[in-house]
Amino acid sequence: ETGVTQTPRHLVMGMTNKKSLKCEQHLGHNAMYWYKQSAKKPLELMFVYSLEERVENNSVPSRFSPECPNSSHLFLHLHTLQPEDSALYLCASSPGTADYEQYFGPGTRLTVT
C-alpha cells in the first residue's frame, strides 16, 4: 500500500453505536489530520497530531475521540453520534506540521441513522 489509506470506506451506524475509523499513512510523515467534509461546506479541520501528540482540537464535540498510537496510524472513535454527523471523514498527513503539503486518504463515508 502506498500513500494514505482509510478503512472502512463506508459506514452506517445508529446513534447509539460505537465505531472507529482507521487511517494509515505509508509516507514516513510525522503529522496527521482528521477533516470532516459535508455537502456545500468547506473542509473542516477536526484534529491535528504531531509525533503522536495532539496539537490542535478545533472545538470538536466529545462524541468524536481521536487516537494516534504512532506516527503512521490515526483513529477516530465515534459514539452516540447525531444524524448531522453524517459526512465524509478524511484523513491526511504531512511531513510535519510546519510543512503545509498535506496528502489525503480516500475518506470514510459515514451515515448516521
Added chain:
Amino acid sequence: GENVEQHPSTLSVQEGDSAVIKCTYSDSASNYFPWYKQELGKGPQLIIDIRSNVGEKKDQRIAVTLNKTAKHFSLHITETQPEDSAVYFCAAPGAGSYQLTFGKGTKLSVIP
C-alpha cells in the same frame, strides 16, 4: 483567522478550452497556496502549490498565479480534457497556525 473565498462555485467549459478558478485570502502573512483536485469517491489530491516568493508556477497544463498585493491566487488549466472534470479546492494557511483554510470548492465540468 484566515478567510478564503473561491469563485466560481461551478464552471463548465468545452474540451480544449481553458478554465480559470480564483481565490482570495485575508491573512497577508500567508505564504503557501495549494490547489487540490477531488474526483468522485476520492479524497482531495494535491495538484500544484505555490509559495509567496514566486508569482507563477507551471506544471504541464496547469499553472497557478499569485498576487500578494491583492491577496489572490488563481488556478489555470489549459487544453482541458474530460478527465479534468472534478471539484477543485484552494487553500491558505493562517499565520502561526497548523491549519489550512479551504475554499468551498469549484465543480469543473469539461464537456466533450
